[in-house]
Amino acid sequence: MQIKALLLLFLISCSTTQAQKSYAKTEFGLKAEVDSLVIELQFYSSKNVRVLKSKKGFDFDKNSLSVIAKPQNTNFKISESEVSTVVLSSDDLRVSLDLVSGAISFQDLQENLLLKEKIEGSHLDPKMDVNEPSFRVKQEFQLDKDEFIYGLGQFQEGKMSQRNQQLFMRQDNKETVVPIIQSTKGYGVFWDNYAPTTFFDDLTVTSFDSEVGELIDYYFMYGENADGVVKQIRMLTGNAPMIPYWTFGYWQSKERYESQEETEGVVQKYRNLGVPIDGIIQDWQYWGDNYHWNGMTFGNPTFPNPEKLTKAIHDLNAHIIISVWASFGPETAPFKILKDRNMLLDFTTYPQRAVNYWPAKPDDPLAGVKVYDAYNPEARDIYWEHLNEGIFSKGIDGWWLDSTEPDHLDIKDKDFDTQTHLGSFRKVRNAFPLMTVGGVYEHQRATTSDKRVFILTRSAFAGQQRYAANSWSGDVVSNWKTLEKQISAGLNFVSTGIPYWNSDIGGFFAWEYPGGIKNPSFQELYVRWLQYGAFTPMMRSHGTTTPREIYKLGKRGDWNFDAVEKFINLRYRLLPYIYSESWQVTSNASTLMRPLFMDFSQDKKALDLNDEYMFGKSILVAPVTEAMYTKGNNDSSATFDNTGSRKLYLPASTDWFDFWTGEKFTGGQEIEKQVPVDIMPLYVKAGSIIPFGPKVQYANEKLGPIEIRIYPGADAHYTYYDDERDNYNYEDGSYTTIEFTWDDSKNKLTVGKREGNFEGLPEAIEFNILKVTDKNSSGIYPKTATTKLLYKGKSKVLKID
Structure with missing residues (x-):
């Protein structure tokens, strides 16, 4: 019996010794082999470590599309423990690798556990991606039960914390994929994979599961707090440049202004009324019919002189940006060049039919529109060459890059077999917005430094903040529930390190409201949405089926006109504050629209609120997201002389001033604020x-x-x-x-x-x-x-x- 025990101890000792020797120190960390896995840890800073797990014998050469930083020579040391674990320690972080299971855990220097992988939680299941050997890639983590996480991009779920749910993450019109989470424990994780991915979380496991990939590849970022995590994200993926001062003013848009006289006339009417405006947006079809879709020329005869249009707008001390897409009609010059060079992607996109009305009929002729291969640098060169010559040279001030996800209709599995410059569309699907937006930014920067790049985009991916991109939440429907969901959608989006975001004020599709802008029920929704929009990074009114211009609401002295004008004026009064905060975004990795967990991480009541946030570090915003004066969607009998109220929570650890009255409140309590139609609750710390x-x-x-x-x-x-x-x-x-x-x-x-x-x-x-x-x-x-x-x-x- 004693001999058997000694033999067992000897075998364990040999196994442990063998495990401890199965790693090697590298320039930036260490490399180990555990069973069939090759595991590498690389420091990008003392707080930022990359984890790579690949199959032994499978060669890969991955250059990240999002990460522009390189591994850094970091002061670190390697130590071993008696339980077959090797520990990699920097000045801020301890990373432990179990040499038997391959599981990794992350601790601070006081050995407090931050995050750990599940035992046997790394999965690389072989599969063929078209004709290329590849893997289905999955990594499982184990979070604390009471831990809150945020991020993942923009989803219309109405949730603030991203715990206890499953999300299928593939770019879509109203869903933007940014596979970054950050935790109330002060760390973040970037899952560096561009394929469609399923995120799952319950009390036992949190996982990223991607349809295809060469390896498990993620970054663990320790920031200690939310601003620190954002700083680490931007250290990896790029800083956010300053955008023009005027872009923080008021924007008017519509689907669509049908002539250059109409576009100019909108700005002129605002000037005549004395209502501030800085931006006007020209939507689609200025190019003509759908065979000439996105031709990057003013082919529509109602836009005969684009230089005259831009000069007229500039003479009114305003600016204009214009709708440009990631696809081309078959009669356009870019289409013909790109087709010749095999730089168009073969799947159905919008518009599917050749007619200029929506929805098209099934028997309407096909338009033949195709998305370009934005992954190809030569294709991006061609894109900019025509954009510059046909539009930028006419004096346009910025870009509305629509459908940057891009639109993908009648989705079939074979569509993802389509070959791009970087492999199958499946492999790089979610990174499309990063590539097309980045192409425009980089080419304009190379063309001139006299005008800052400004891009309004419908989709985004990790790192897009470096391209002066302001994302919006897509073609959302006009109703109260959608308005409420915009708050958490935007807050989770900015939690991924991309600071500029907005939504269509009033919602894009107003079809639930008969009569549109003349309907008091819609007017109440619109006013409340505009109040919220005044406290987002871009204040932009836009929609279809009904106009949104202030003079279409009524006249000065009417409740709706006055309420809108009041908040536009408030926005302009706040411009020095907003611009100074934007400098903190650029210079100090700050965030303008701030989830409450960023500033009140110790207040548990503030961690999962989906209807309040900070605008800058001083102003608490509590949008009104329910009707208080109208009933139903067509209430012509509504009166607006009564007063509704809204309950809200004031975070603890500070006192608060009611912006409207100056009344002071102690934090850590719920209060009820009366909200007549021209008041949205605002509190200053x-x-x-x-x-x-x-x-x-x-x-x-x-x-x-x-x-x-x-x-x-x-x-x-x-x-x-x-x-x-x-x-x-x-x-x-x-x-x-x-x-x-x-x-x-x-x-x-x-x-x-x-x-x-x-x-x-x-x-x-x-x-x-x-x-x-x-x-x-x-x-x-x-x-x-x-x-x-x-x-x-x-x-x-x-x-x-």
């Missing part, structure tokens, strides 16, 4: 400094005076930022910052020395400083400013009573 701009008709009309509002109750700090607003000189240091610091106990505000300079910076700025109380705050236009300062760049300390 105590210890905030917010710059407000003057009343203007367009973003760049005038610089000041700037109103500085102090919300007391805690010390505060704010960085005010400005630059030339529509070029890339800021990348070379042409910008200025001013640091504002509030000492709450002494009622003192320090206005710091102005740092930096840029062309056009005025010698002096007038600051009107207001310490907010319930006596002097009246929302958009407060009653008094307690202190005036003509600031000429020198530091100043002010006593604020």
